[in-house]
Amino acid sequence: MSNTRAVASTYLEWAKLCSPAKYNLATSGIMSYPLAELHVSAQDLEINGPTVYGYAPLQERLARKCGVTPDCVVAAAGTSMANHLAMATLLEPGDDVLIEQPTYGPVLEVASYLQASILRFERRAEQDFQIDPDEIARRITSKTRLICLTNLHNPSGALTSEETLTRIGRIAQNSEVQVLVDEVYLDMVYDQPARSSFHLGSNFVVTNSLTKAYGLSGLRCGWILAQPDLAKRMWRLNDLFAATPVHPGELLSVVALDQLCKINARARALLEANRTALDAFFSGRGDLDSFDSRWGTVSFPRMKNGSVDEFCEFLRARYQTSVVPGRFFEMPDHFRIGIGGDPAMTGEALKRLAAALDDWGSNRS
Numbered sequence: 001m002s003n004t005r006a007v008a009s010t011y012l013e014w015a016k017l018c019s020p021a022k023y024n025l026a027t028s029g030i031m032s033y034p035l036a037e038l039h040v041s042a043q044d045l046e047i048n049g050p051t052v053y054g055y056a057p058l059q060e061r062l063a064r065k066c067g068v069t070p071d072c073v074v075a076a077a078g079t080s081m082a083n084h085l086a087m088a089t090l091l092e093p094g095d096d097v098l099i100e101q102p103t104y105g106p107v108l109e110v111a112s113y114l115q116a117s118i119l120r121f122e123r124r125a126e127q128d129f130q131i132d133p134d135e136i137a138r139r140i141t142s143k144t145r146l147i148c149l150t151n152l153h154n155p156s157g158a159l160t161s162e163e164t165l166t167r168i169g170r171i172a173q174n175s176e177v178q179v180l181v182d183e184v185y186l187d188m189v190y191d192q193p194a195r196s197s198f199h200l201g202s203n204f205v206v207t208n209s210l211t212k213a214y215g216l217s218g219l220r221c222g223w224i225l226a227q228p229d230l231a232k233r234m235w236r237l238n239d240l241f242a243a244t245p246v247h248p249g250e251l252l253s254v255v256a257l258d259q260l261c262k263i264n265a266r267a268r269a270l271l272e273a274n275r276t277a278l279d280a281f282f283s284g285r286g287d288l289d290s291f292d293s294r295w296g297t298v299s300f301p302r303m304k305n306g307s308v309d310e311f312c313e314f315l316r317a318r319y320q321t322s323v324v325p326g327r328f329f330e331m332p333d334h335f336r337i338g339i340g341g342d343p344a345m346t347g348e349a350l351k352r353l354a355a356a357l358d359d360w361g362s363n364r365s
Contacts, residue, residue, distance in 0.1 A: 221250075
């Protein structure tokens with residue numbers, strides 16, 4: 001009999017097969033950046049290139065963007081693979097890993113796949129999903145090797161302050177624990193840019209990509225920031241996962257990084273327009289409890305009445321609109337709204353969501 005474990009991401013399966021709708025509020029990143037806007041021709045690309053442990057021009061640009069040296073950068077196929085690679089390097093079977101709750105489902109599923117023992121610390125809705133470092137201190141055990149969190153938080157969009165992260169880093173360092181911070185949404189803090197937590201201490205490991213904040217998902221340009229000795233271990237482990245990256249993707253990522261200011265300006269304008277529409281949607285809604293994250297592409301309101309799962313099916317069937325049921329983030333009375341789409345589509349989707357909630361409420365009054 002085979003002892004192969006069945007491993008899957010229930011959220012990603014739902015996102016790929018069940019979330020598409022004409023009016024889509026289920027995606028969490030900025031809408032796709034057009035290839036034509038990069039002004040690249042076929043003559044600029046090659047199938048194969050001088051990639052050994054990193055493609056030097058890409059390593060240099062990522063290092064410059066992050067304010068680190070290239071030997072701290074490990075390129076990976078998106079943030080998902082970056083998280084997998086980082087956790088696989090830092091955890092052994094039976095280690096305790098302390099993960100925020102609620103969180104992005106695949107983080108839990110990767111930890112389970114790696115046979116780690118999963119412990120939790122809470123981000124409470126009534127506290128605007130902020131982290132209590134004292135709770136983390138209480139949850140650490142003698143077997144804890146890693147603390148995992150997202151910043152901006154997924155699914156709420158809450159920003160964790162540098163002061164809080166510094167406290168977490170000190171608590172972790174006293175127990176010889178590493179801190180893994182997924183920062184894939186952090187570049188969307190436009191009015192008061194936050195520096196990467198990698199700069200807060202040698203026990204911080206950071207993952208990121210060009211996916212969510214820039215609309216460049218298809219490039220799969222992700223990375224890990226780690227101390228050089230740890231980064232070297234990650235490169236060697238990655239030989240088992242993705243020995244040779246797609247070189248045209250590396251070349252296009254270099255082009256994108258050279259144009260990142262322009263790409264970022266487009267993303268900011270799109271998101272500011274959509275946030276205005278989101279604020280209008282929430283105004284006066286007595287059937288939802290919401291937290292105003294101010295930044296990022298996601299919001300995570302609580303629905304006060306009825307089943308969220310049933311409402312999401314009703315919304316999609318009757319109003320051709322999709323949001324993400326909160327059960328995928330361990331909070332079944334919430335749902336996640338994504339506002340990274342085309343402004344015209346997003347505005348209409350929010351109107352349809354409002355109409356569906358009104359309809360839903362009137363049928364239950």
